[in-house]
Amino acid sequence: MTFLRLYIRxxxxxxxxxxxxxxxxxxxxxxxxxxxxxxxxxxxxxVWPFESLxxxxxxxxxxxxxxxxxxxxxxxxxxxxFAATSVAIAIGIVIGAIAGYYGGWTDDVLMRVTEAxxxxxxxxxLLIIITVFGSTLPCVTAAIGAVSWPAVARLTRAEFLxxxxxxxxxxxxxxxxxxxxxxxGEILPNALPPVIVYxxxxxxxxxxxxxxxxxxxxxxxxxxSWGNLIGQGxxxxxxxxxxxxxxxxxxxxxxxxxxxxxxxxxxxLNPRLRGR
Amino acid sequence: MNPILQIEGLSVRLPAGAxxxxxxxxxxxxxxxxxxxxxVGESGSGKSMMANVVMGLLPTGVRVDRGRVLFEDNNxxxxxxxxxxRIRGARIAMIFQExxxxxxxxxxxxxQIGEMFRTHTTLSKHEIANRTCALLEEVRIPDAPxxxxxxxxxxxxxxxxxxxxxxxxxxDPDILIADEPTTALDVTTxxxxxxxxxxxxQRKGTAILFITHDFGxxxxxxQRVAVMNQGRIVEAGPASEVxxxxxxxxxxxxxxxxxxxxxxxxxxxxxxxxxAIEGVSKTYRTGGLFSRKRRVVHAVNxxxxxxxKGGTLGxVGESGSGKSTLARCIVRLIDPxxxxxxxxxxxxxxxxxxxxRKHARHVQMVFQDPFASxxxxxxxxxxxxxxxxxxxxxxxxxLARAKELFALVGLDPASTDRYPHEFxxxxxxxxxxxxxxxxNPTILIADEPxxxxxxxxxxxxxxxxDELRARLGLSLLLITHxxxxxxxxxxxxxxxxxxxxxxxxxxxxxxxxxxxEYTRTLLGSVPGRNWKIPVTSAA
Numbered sequence: 001m002t003f004l005r006l007y008i009r010x011x012x013x014x015x016x017x018x019x020x021x022x023x024x025x026x027x028x029x030x031x032x033x034x035x036x037x038x039x040x041x042x043x044x045x046x047v048w049p050f051e052s053l054x055x056x057x058x059x060x061x062x063x064x065x066x067x068x069x070x071x072x073x074x075x076x077x078x079x080x081x082f083a084a085t086s087v088a089i090a091i092g093i094v095i096g097a098i099a100g101y102y103g104g105w106t107d108d109v110l111m112r113v114t115e116a117x118x119x120x121x122x123x124x125x126l127l128i129i130i131t132v133f134g135s136t137l138p139c140v141t142a143a144i145g146a147v148s149w150p151a152v153a154r155l156t157r158a159e160f161l162x163x164x165x166x167x168x169x170x171x172x173x174x175x176x177x178x179x180x181x182x183x184x185g186e187i188l189p190n191a192l193p194p195v196i197v198y199x200x201x202x203x204x205x206x207x208x209x210x211x212x213x214x215x216x217x218x219x220x221x222x223x224x225s226w227g228n229l230i231g232q233g234x235x236x237x238x239x240x241x242x243x244x245x246x247x248x249x250x251x252x253x254x255x256x257x258x259x260x261x262x263x264x265x266x267x268x269l270n271p272r273l274r275g276r
Numbered sequence: 277m278n279p280i281l282q283i284e285g286l287s288v289r290l291p292a293g294a295x296x297x298x299x300x301x302x303x304x305x306x307x308x309x310x311x312x313x314x315x316v317g318e319s320g321s322g323k324s325m326m327a328n329v330v331m332g333l334l335p336t337g338v339r340v341d342r343g344r345v346l347f348e349d350n351n352x353x354x355x356x357x358x359x360x361x362r363i364r365g366a367r368i369a370m371i372f373q374e375x376x377x378x379x380x381x382x383x384x385x386x387x388q389i390g391e392m393f394r395t396h397t398t399l400s401k402h403e404i405a406n407r408t409c410a411l412l413e414e415v416r417i418p419d420a421p422x423x424x425x426x427x428x429x430x431x432x433x434x435x436x437x438x439x440x441x442x443x444x445x446x447x448d449p450d451i452l453i454a455d456e457p458t459t460a461l462d463v464t465t466x467x468x469x470x471x472x473x474x475x476x477x478q479r480k481g482t483a484i485l486f487i488t489h490d491f492g493x494x495x496x497x498x499q500r501v502a503v504m505n506q507g508r509i510v511e512a513g514p515a516s517e518v519x520x521x522x523x524x525x526x527x528x529x530x531x532x533x534x535x536x537x538x539x540x541x542x543x544x545x546x547x548x549x550x551x552a553i554e555g556v557s558k559t560y561r562t563g564g565l566f567s568r569k570r571r572v573v574h575a576v577n578x579x580x581x582x583x584x585k586g587g588t589l590g591x592v593g594e595s596g597s598g599k600s601t602l603a604r605c606i607v608r609l610i611d612p613x614x615x616x617x618x619x620x621x622x623x624x625x626x627x628x629x630x631x632x633r634k635h636a637r638h639v640q641m642v643f644q645d646p647f648a649s650x651x652x653x654x655x656x657x658x659x660x661x662x663x664x665x666x667x668x669x670x671x672x673x674x675l676a677r678a679k680e681l682f683a684l685v686g687l688d689p690a691s692t693d694r695y696p697h698e699f700x701x702x703x704x705x706x707x708x709x710x711x712x713x714x715x716n717p718t719i720l721i722a723d724e725p726x727x728x729x730x731x732x733x734x735x736x737x738x739x740x741x742d743e744l745r746a747r748l749g750l751s752l753l754l755i756t757h758x759x760x761x762x763x764x765x766x767x768x769x770x771x772x773x774x775x776x777x778x779x780x781x782x783x784x785x786x787x788x789x790x791x792x793e794y795t796r797t798l799l800g801s802v803p804g805r806n807w808k809i810p811v812t813s814a815a
Binding site: 168 | 640643644650663667708711
């Protein structure tokens, strides 16, 4: 309850959560407002928004309903955001926790591996993975997760490095607790707050990465995603800018929502800011 | 004689939601030239807040409600900031508990002391350097010119505190406020700093407002004493009167809690050893393969000790003497390089990881800091039950046992489902004790178990430790830097210095006729060693 009180103290964090709820609602009600396949033809191609009552946001260059694609696309964006973030957090926490807790050569090896991932530009690595494993939705999600974990690993490792020498961890060792129990039962709950905050950054980046892939026609073409729509609109950008701009605005709002929520979480979870 | 500083009816209000309404309530006292006034109290008594009021450095949200602080007939309360800045540092100076955090780590000592002159005087650069050097010599820092060029981390704790004192005394202030200036220092360094302060005071006639929790220090330096409790002064007067014939019940209680510095009478301790340590060494090597600054530190050097069955062995030493490393070697938080630790036919020094885990329950440890040694995200009962659960006791049974243990260490068994932050320091140390006892150990290792606690709580926890030792037939290894604490409960004492044991023997013998030079220095440095604690009826 105190956490909730701390969270709602910041107006921008509340704004972020309202935006996020709106996007979530769009995703959940997509089938209700726009039943059927969002990629089916709905009317003449390139109808401007607000011209037709049945097609409120117009159509793209193939004559598909943009509003339907936005609503259904929210599902894909959020799904990829959550799933890829979970993958990244899971890999990052395990590697960071083990490296930070054991130290020594375990740490050296794991951190060199992490750095190997970090020195490659994220997007380049993503393109390579997609090229090798194909561009189905699960594959794209896993690939985004696989390029986003190094920062989580480093963050978790840093937290573990400070916690492993704390007296309460030492005291758990003296009563004979096993390493796995100490790592995941004792240290992790204490190390989690900064990782949770960072998860919002990963989620925002994951949504952007998927959009970028779709823009290059490298994401799954069989699902309706915002990035795919922007990619479609590229061909008619000069005369029908709205085809790209509408999904672009949706991405902007979603990333903004996630970032504001992350900022709010940071302010609420960070005990140093409490007194302010 | 007129007082140089006079505090009259001072009340300071805390922000709403604090644990009490007033930090200070109706406080009146005065300080005179050339006199040391000690303000004694436990944590939260408001003694540091008083220093803040005088310096005009109140934390946000705290404000003076009533009263005056008169300095040379000027009321400091409500003085505008520019006027205050001319007084602060130049006329009223302050030194702090932790010199490392009070000094800027990025600037040299000379630069920081010179700042005082640059801010308050118009001396030339050359003159400032000369004055700074003279000051450092005055506070007896060895090799003053090179100390001027040193950064804070390059000096020892005692030298840093000397530099702070030099800085505070730079402009010959009328009043020096010292807020626990020796609490973070070793006992021998503390003795040096205290005598330095007294010496400087005699030469300069500064009034010293000395804030401390330690009655030994008070006995050492105070001319007058004010005892604080809950934001009020409960007793004030000449040191000899307050120390030897305290009137107030609270003062009497505080003084009764100070352990006397005499070895306990010989108890019939069996001579059979339960734990025999032989030739244990731990060496640290810093700097890697390619580093030019390779250093070898013998943290523990061929230590041999024995813990008598059912007895208490105290390991005494200053920081860096290796006493904590030794304790951690015994419970194998650190792996010793050489030697044997024999217990029950097992050699704890060479057991493998999984075997240590299995036998861990026989040797348990209580940690120093009650705030850091409990996982803040677990309930107290769970913390106590954790050990037995790890060793195979069913959860419900372990939690029920935790309640019994709570009663055993003097806590309310109903409070097992509270979190550690809801307990006070002394209570948390009791949880730590219950946690160690949950495994029915034969040996209990206590690493500075009371040094983070207030003196009255200290006495309670020590008494509890001793009681439980007798009742449960434990053997106790007590690690402490405080000779008074060691004197109170130990049967045998081992004195450590630079990783080696320099003297070991029955407590009474070590205290009455120490053989080693270093032991004599340690005993001679205990503040207030000549003060005979009055026997009162308050305890």
